[in-house]
Amino acid sequence: MKKKLLIVDDEWNMRNLLKIYLTKDFEITMAVDGEEAVALVKKNSFDLIILDVMMPGKDGWEVCEEVREFKTTPILMLTARNDTKDKVHGLEIGADDYLIKPFEPEELLARVKALLRRSELSNEKSEKEENNSIVYGNGFLQIDQDGHSVLIAGEKLELTPKEYKLLHTIASNPKRVFTREVLLDVLWGYNDSRDTRTVDSHVKNIRIKIKEKGSDYNPFETVWGVGYKFHEPDEWL
Structure with a gap:
C-alpha cells in the first residue's frame, strides 16, 4: 500500500x-x-x-x-x-x-x-522496555531512555550522543536488520555528503568501549551485504 x-x-x-x-x-x-x-x-x-x-x-x-x-x-x-x-x-x-x-x-x-x-x-515499540528502560540479559545490558545512559554488567558505558542513539536504536528493535543507510537517516538525517562507513566507525567505537569494561559482549551482529541487527546478551548470572 x-x-x-x-x-x-x-x-x-x-x-x-x-x-x-x-x-x-x-x-x-x-x-x-x-x-x-x-x-x-x-x-x-x-x-x-x-x-x-x-x-x-x-x-x-x-x-x-x-x-x-x-x-x-x-x-x-x-x-x-x-x-x-x-x-x-x-x-x-x-x-x-x-x-x-x-x-x-x-x-x-x-x-x-x-x-x-x-x-x-x-x-516501532520494543518488547523489552521496562519502566522506560530497555533491559536484556537479566540486567546485563540496561539502557535508561530518560537519562540517556547505558550500563554493561553494572558499569556505566561512556558513549557519545551518536553512539548512544545508535545502540538505543538497534536495541529498541531487536528483530529488525538495519541497513547502514537507515542508520544514517536516524543519526544524521539526509545529507548529500554522508558516508556509510561512518556507521561502521561508531559500531567499532562502541565495541571497543564495551571491551574496555572487561566484557566480550558485542551488541551488533553484522549481516553481510546488508548492515546490522541487535545481538541479545546471554543472561547475567
Missing part, C-alpha cells in the same frame, strides 16, 4: 510539479492554503506533509505549529529562502526537514523516503 502524502502550496505550478515527482511512489493529496491543510490533517491520516513556508493567510510556520498540537506526522518544509535562521526556526517549531527551492526531483524523493524510514522506526 502506498504511503499517503499531503502537499501544501498556494502555487499551482509547484503543487503540480511535486505531484509529478511523487505520484509514482505515493498517494497524493493537495491543499492550496494553510486553512485547508489543517482541516485535512484533522480529518485524515497522512504519512508525511510537504509544506510550503511562504503562503498568504496562514503561512507554513503557523500550519506547522498548529499541526504539532495534535499530530506527530513528519513535516518537510519547502522555501525559496536560503536563510539559516528560517531553517532553525522551522526545526524548533516541529519541522523534521527543510528543502530549499529550486531542488532536483532526486533530492526531494530521497528526503521524503528518509523521513518516512525514520518515522516508521520511531513508531
Whole structure:
C-alpha cells in the first residue's frame, strides 16, 4: 500500500510539479492554503506533509505549529529562502526537514523516503522496555531512555550522543536488520555528503568501549551485504 502524502502550496505550478515527482511512489493529496491543510490533517491520516513556508493567510510556520498540537506526522518544509535562521526556526517549531527551492526531483524523493524510514522506526515499540528502560540479559545490558545512559554488567558505558542513539536504536528493535543507510537517516538525517562507513566507525567505537569494561559482549551482529541487527546478551548470572 502506498504511503499517503499531503502537499501544501498556494502555487499551482509547484503543487503540480511535486505531484509529478511523487505520484509514482505515493498517494497524493493537495491543499492550496494553510486553512485547508489543517482541516485535512484533522480529518485524515497522512504519512508525511510537504509544506510550503511562504503562503498568504496562514503561512507554513503557523500550519506547522498548529499541526504539532495534535499530530506527530513528519513535516518537510519547502522555501525559496536560503536563510539559516528560517531553517532553525522551522526545526524548533516541529519541522523534521527543510528543502530549499529550486531542488532536483532526486533530492526531494530521497528526503521524503528518509523521513518516512525514520518515522516508521520511531513508531516501532520494543518488547523489552521496562519502566522506560530497555533491559536484556537479566540486567546485563540496561539502557535508561530518560537519562540517556547505558550500563554493561553494572558499569556505566561512556558513549557519545551518536553512539548512544545508535545502540538505543538497534536495541529498541531487536528483530529488525538495519541497513547502514537507515542508520544514517536516524543519526544524521539526509545529507548529500554522508558516508556509510561512518556507521561502521561508531559500531567499532562502541565495541571497543564495551571491551574496555572487561566484557566480550558485542551488541551488533553484522549481516553481510546488508548492515546490522541487535545481538541479545546471554543472561547475567
